[in-house]
Each structure stands twice: as structure tokens, then as C-alpha cells.
Amino acid sequence: MAKKLKDYYDMEFAGNIAGKLHSVYPAFKKQAFIEHYEKNFTDKEFLQRQDIVVDALDKNLPGNYAENIYIFHQILGEELTKTEGMFTEGWWLWPIGRYVEKYGTKDLRVSLDFIKELTKRHTGEFAIRPLLAKYPKETVSEMLAWSTDESVHVRRLAGEGMRIRLPWAKKIYVCIDEFDTYKQILTNLKNDSSKFVQKSVGNNLNDLMKERPEKATEIIAEWQENNPSKETLWIIRHGLRSERKKK
Numbered sequence: 001m002a003k004k005l006k007d008y009y010d011m012e013f014a015g016n017i018a019g020k021l022h023s024v025y026p027a028f029k030k031q032a033f034i035e036h037y038e039k040n041f042t043d044k045e046f047l048q049r050q051d052i053v054v055d056a057l058d059k060n061l062p063g064n065y066a067e068n069i070y071i072f073h074q075i076l077g078e079e080l081t082k083t084e085g086m087f088t089e090g091w092w093l094w095p096i097g098r099y100v101e102k103y104g105t106k107d108l109r110v111s112l113d114f115i116k117e118l119t120k121r122h123t124g125e126f127a128i129r130p131l132l133a134k135y136p137k138e139t140v141s142e143m144l145a146w147s148t149d150e151s152v153h154v155r156r157l158a159g160e161g162m163r164i165r166l167p168w169a170k171k172i173y174v175c176i177d178e179f180d181t182y183k184q185i186l187t188n189l190k191n192d193s194s195k196f197v198q199k200s201v202g203n204n205l206n207d208l209m210k211e212r213p214e215k216a217t218e219i220i221a222e223w224q225e226n227n228p229s230k231e232t233l234w235i236i237r238h239g240l241r242s243e244r245k246k247k
Helices: 011-024 030-040 046-060 065-075 091-106 108-118 128-134 136-146 152-160 179-189 195-211 213-224 230-239 241-246
Strands: none
Touching (some): 011 030, 011 065, 011 091, 030 046, 046 091, 108 152, 136 152, 136 179, 152 179, 152 195, 179 195, 179 213, 195 213, 213 230
16 A cells, blocks of 8 residues: 555654754754644644644744744755655755745745755746746746756756646746746746756746636747747647647
């Protein structure tokens, strides 16, 4: 029987992450963290377990958001060396991202800098959403810079985080409200050699086609006018897959 996702977040996980935090911040209340998790996690589902970790972190770290993020930076570990691995190797960081998702709007700059590093080990696609909602122009501007980053994970996040219909997340329409910058982000990524990034751009177009087809059509038409590369053609095809199914 396959292990359920929630079952990875068991007492062994709680002990491991508490140990990591205590090793870089000896004042961390390791035992109190473990006891809080043990008391509350047993009958909970995946996201509920994530939120119990977030609550336990909030109770047992210094309390200042920027200080806590500094501590998290120190336990991130090595960057992923390939596009795979954000859920198979970096899964233990999911609750850290969840913490930023809940509290990140307290400090935009600190959160953006951390999310950029987090996504190189796990993913920042969920943590970025509240920042997009509260600080759309500033966050989208940052993601524009990310779209030309040397890290394939950061480039992917530049598009993935703005998807209207990101799985496991609430819909957001910042890509419509900040359309010119959003279009430039996707355009910067349209020739990316990584299939990891190409799929994300195609998924953006697929979402956009369902919600604002005229906007998706505008982007695709511009790309098609300029001698599109094989990468761009693949992205367009991937982005139109739901439309093809209607026919």
C-alpha cells in the first residue's frame, strides 16, 4: 500500500526538523515543539499537519519574523542539482514554506529573498501567493527579474507562482491585473531549454485560456509572429491542450 502524503509528516519528521532547528539555534524549544506536534497531529490530514508544524514553530521560535526566517535560511541545505526532487528530496521543507505563506506579508523583502532560496530546494509557488495578493506590483517586478535567473528552479517559479489555477492553491488573477509584466515574464521563458520551465509556461497559458482566452491568444499570436523556436512551439501546444480537447 502506497504511503499517503500526510504520513511523511510523522513523529520522525518532527524530531528531525526540531533537531535541525536546534542545531543552528540552541534556544529553540525542541522538546516543546515535538510535544506540541505529538499531541495534535495523529488524526489530522496533510494540510492540517502542515499547519500544526507552523503553529509549533510560531510558539517555539523567537517571535520576530525576520529572525525566524534567518534561522530557516541556515537549515535549507544544498540546492537541488536537478529539476526533480522538490517533493522527493525537499518535501520536509513544505511546512517552512507554509510558515512563509502564513506570515510572509509581514516583511516583503525578507520573504522574497527567502522564497528565492527555498524554491531551489523545494518550491516557493505557494509561499509567493499571499505576497502577490498584498503587494502585486512589487512581487511581480521581482518575479520578472527571476525569469532570467541562472537557477532553473527560480525561473520556473517566476511563472508557476502566478498561475491562475495553481493546484492546491486559491485562484489569483494578478496575471490579469499586471498583464504587461506577466506577458514579459512568460516571453522571457518561452525559449527556455528546460522542460521543467516549459511545462510551467504552458500550464500558465492553459490556465489563462480557460479564464481570459483573449489574453492567452494575444500572447500566443505575438510569439507566433517572431519565428518561434521549437521550445516555444512546444509550450504553445501544451498551453492549448484543453482547447484541443473541446474539439
